[in-house]
Amino acid sequence: MDGRQLLDWYSQHRRSFPWRTPFPRDPYLVLVAEVMLQQTQASRVAELLPRFLARFPRLEDVAAAGEDQVVAAFAGLGYYRRARLLHRLAQQLVQRGWPQDPHQLRQLPGLGPYTAAAVAAFAFGHLTPPVDGNLARIAARLLALPLSAHSAQLRRQATALFSQMAQSQSTPALFEALMDLGATVCRPVSPLCGQCPLAARCLAFQKGRPEDFPLPKPQRARETPTWLALWLENPAGEVLLRPITEPPLQGLWLPPLERGSGEVETRLRRLLGELGLGGEPKAVGRLSHRITHRLITVLVFRLSVPPQVGENGRNGRWVSVEANVPTSSLAYKIARLVAEAESQRSITYG
DNA sequence: AAGACGGGGCA
DNA sequence: TGCCCAGTCTT
Numbered sequence: 204m205d206g207r208q209l210l211d212w213y214s215q216h217r218r219s220f221p222w223r224t225p226f227p228r229d230p231y232l233v234l235v236a237e238v239m240l241q242q243t244q245a246s247r248v249a250e251l252l253p254r255f256l257a258r259f260p261r262l263e264d265v266a267a268a269g270e271d272q273v274v275a276a277f278a279g280l281g282y283y284r285r286a287r288l289l290h291r292l293a294q295q296l297v298q299r300g301w302p303q304d305p306h307q308l309r310q311l312p313g314l315g316p317y318t319a320a321a322v323a324a325f326a327f328g329h330l331t332p333p334v335d336g337n338l339a340r341i342a343a344r345l346l347a348l349p350l351s352a353h354s355a356q357l358r359r360q361a362t363a364l365f366s367q368m369a370q371s372q373s374t375p376a377l378f379e380a381l382m383d384l385g386a387t388v389c390r391p392v393s394p395l396c397g398q399c400p401l402a403a404r405c406l407a408f409q410k411g412r413p414e415d416f417p418l419p420k421p422q423r424a425r426e427t428p429t430w431l432a433l434w435l436e437n438p439a440g441e442v443l444l445r446p447i448t449e450p451p452l453q454g455l456w457l458p459p460l461e462r463g464s465g466e467v468e469t470r471l472r473r474l475l476g477e478l479g480l481g482g483e484p485k486a487v488g489r490l491s492h493r494i495t496h497r498l499i500t501v502l503v504f505r506l507s508v509p510p511q512v513g514e515n516g517r518n519g520r521w522v523s524v525e526a527n528v529p530t531s532s533l534a535y536k537i538a539r540l541v542a543e544a545e546s547q548r549s550i551t552y553g
Numbered sequence: 554a555a556g557a558c559g560g561g562g563c564a
Numbered sequence: 565t566g567c568c569c570a571g572t573c574t575t
Binding site (some may be wrong): 236237238239240241242243244245247248282284285288312313314315316317318321333335336337338352353378379382385386390391392419420425498 | 565566567568569570571572573
């Protein structure tokens with residue numbers, strides 16, 4: 204399988220993204236994009252990458268910034284450990300320079316087999332395949348391998364297959380072609396085999412069962428906790444954010460949350476007690492938020508408080524709504540719910 | 554090898 | 565809802 208048909212297909216169907224500049228690419232751009240692309244949809248990265256680059260135009264800017272600033276620039280992307288590792292990585296690279304070999308890149312914090320290969324390929328022209336979910340799935344189907352998507356075996360087979368293909372074409376563009384093929388044609392469900400340039404060579408297609416490969420991964424049990432969120436607003440229009448001290452969302456700043464269990468009223472009192480507050484919070488509404496295998500229901504309450512209540516390191520700090528702090532999408536969801544409730548109220552009673 | 558870790562999109 | 569996504573790190 205030489206991959207020429209694939210490159211032909213790619214020349215007609217290439218998707219455009221901010222990080223897809225001509226080869227060889229700026230290593231910094233590749234690095235940031237690839238780290239963001241870890242388990243994050245390309246469309247989402249396309250939205251948020253420009254914001255990050257505007258805040259940190261150069262690698263040196265990341266290295267010189269505080270960790271929290273880098274995490275803040277990742278807000279909305281999830282997997283915030285990536286931002287912390289990227290910060291460490293930037294400092295190492297500024298100190299010691301860029302390795303170009305995938306094996307050496309692999310040693311750096313935050314770069315696993317995929318990202319190390321991707322940076323080596325797209326920034327430095329190496330032909331080691333960055334095996335992501337797309338490449339693994341395509342390999343499983345081409346060879347009709349009954350292996351689960353994340354198995355080490357499948358990864359090895361995919362590496363061997365696409366390594367050979369890349370040698371014959373000698374361009375890392377082949378890897379992008381495979382990723383686009385996986386995203387748009389060789390999709391996880393309902394693959395469009397009629398449009399696939401590799402269908403003639405695909406054993407899964409010949410079997411008539413493309414969707415049987417790779418094997419589905421066993422599903423995990425799901426938790427469905429209920430959290431309470433308290434939206435506190437002072438007369439200056441600021442809201443109180445607190446750092447979360449335990450995972451999930453550890454280290455991020457959100458409105459005070461109560462993540463225990465039991466009766467809602469009891470838990471609300473407990474939360475108020477922690478903050479040294481009294482008063483009668485008003486129920487604003489509920490929202491749902493998913494974190495990995497958890498499906499979380501968040502009950503949102505609001506309360507207006509006098510100035511300076513709860514102002515200290517442990518209990519949080521008052522910030523304006525648009526403050527640049529490390530936070531999560533959940534904070535935006537809560538803010539949106541409160542804002543919507545507010546506008547409803549002014550419409551209804553206004 | 555398995556579990557933890559965000560969040561959005563889609564059928 | 566259930567599953568997937570340009571994964572990595574820890575145990």
